[in-house]
Amino acid sequence: MKQTSVTVNGPCWVELGTSDPEAARRFYGELFGWRAVTDVRPEAGGYTQMHLGDAPAAAVTPIYAPRQPVAWTVSFAVAGADATAAAIEEAGGSLLAGPADVSDLGRFAVAADPSGAVFTLWQARAFTGAGVFNEPGSLGWVELLTRDRETALAFYPAVFGWSVAPSEQYTQWGLEGRDFGGMLVMDEAFPPQVPPHWLPYFCVADVDLTVARAVGLGADVLMPATDVPDGPRIAVLRDGQGAAFGVYLAGAEG
Numbered sequence: 001m002k003q004t005s006v007t008v009n010g011p012c013w014v015e016l017g018t019s020d021p022e023a024a025r026r027f028y029g030e031l032f033g034w035r036a037v038t039d040v041r042p043e044a045g046g047y048t049q050m051h052l053g054d055a056p057a058a059a060v061t062p063i064y065a066p067r068q069p070v071a072w073t074v075s076f077a078v079a080g081a082d083a084t085a086a087a088i089e090e091a092g093g094s095l096l097a098g099p100a101d102v103s104d105l106g107r108f109a110v111a112a113d114p115s116g117a118v119f120t121l122w123q124a125r126a127f128t129g130a131g132v133f134n135e136p137g138s139l140g141w142v143e144l145l146t147r148d149r150e151t152a153l154a155f156y157p158a159v160f161g162w163s164v165a166p167s168e169q170y171t172q173w174g175l176e177g178r179d180f181g182g183m184l185v186m187d188e189a190f191p192p193q194v195p196p197h198w199l200p201y202f203c204v205a206d207v208d209l210t211v212a213r214a215v216g217l218g219a220d221v222l223m224p225a226t227d228v229p230d231g232p233r234i235a236v237l238r239d240g241q242g243a244a245f246g247v248y249l250a251g252a253e254g
Contacts, residue, residue: 003180004133009160010180011142012077012122012129014200015059018070018241021046024060027217027239031210032137032202034058055131057138070242074119074142074198076160081107081123084159088113091158092151099123113155115148117196140203140248142181144173146196149185199236201246207233210247214239 006012018024025036025048034050034057048060063070078084081099088111089095096118098109107123122129132138146152149171156162156173163174171183186194204210207225214237215221222244223236232249239245 003175003178006077006124006129007175007178007180008077008079009162010077010175010178011074011139012124013059013075014130014139014142015061015073015075015120016071016243017061017063017068017073018239018243019063020241021048021060021062023240024243025050027219028058028060030217031214032057032204034137036060052132052135052137055138056127057130057132071197072200072243072245074200075108075122075129076119077129078121078123081109081121084121085109085111087159091155093155093159113144113146113196114151115146115196117144117146117152117198119198134203134250136203136205136250138203139200140250141201141246143199143201143246144181144183144196145186145190145194145199146183147186148196149183152183199244199246201234201248203250204247205250207235207247207249211235211237214247 003010016024028034028050029036034052036048037051038048046062049056050058050060085095085099092114094112096110096112099107101107104125105127106125109121112118130139134140144152153164157164165172172179173181211221211225218240220238222238225233225235227233234246234248236244236246
């Protein structure tokens with residue numbers, strides 16, 4: 001990942017909505033060295049920022065809606081949440097919530113692309129997003145998994161202005177020469193009940209060691225440590241509550 005700070009129309013934050021926030025805080029704290037900082041105000045609903053050192057790196061939240069899945073959600077920084085929300089609908093996507101203000105922190109919306117992959121928008125005010133990228137324990141890549149490649153190739157550049165570097169195996173998304181994510185087309189190896197989704201990858205200093213530690217903490221391995229041709233070493237894991245995430249060798253960004 002070449003992005004090293006929040007960039008408009010690029011990924012700026014990731015949140016884990018989970019059925020057991022306490023277990024998640026413990027798991028990710030031990031795995032990535034994160035420190036939990038919970039907003040104790042009643043209106044915050046148990047929202048917890050996870051810090052890497054003094055920098056916010058991600059968030060852990062309770063499940064807020066009855067049908068909300070246990071999952072990581074990727075947020076993209078935007079100059080205006082309302083304008084981007086309108087662009088999403090014009091391009092064939094849908095709005096699931098908002099746009100709405102979050103106190104003085106910013107303005108957000110929850111959206112889905114035409115295939116149903118969910119993501120959020122963040123128009124920053126007092127809170128800009130992650131304070132660290134592409135270092136061990138921080139966000140290193142975001143990946144769209146979808147069964148509709150052509151629709152995604154039209155939708156995301158239309159909404160966010162992303163550059164596209166396509167290939168038969170993999171597509172990379174970028175902004176101003178900085179790649180920050182990609183797209184993987186789901187094939188028959190993915191069970192049909194797995195919906196299109198965005199998957200965050202966190203940078204680590206040692207992929208194999210991280211996988212072993214995660215398993216020891218109760219995670220499942222969805223994809224073992226693998227060297228990507230002309231790319232980094234990666235793995236995909238699932239935490240004890242069922243949320244999938246990837247790990248990615250820090251310093252090996254493409």
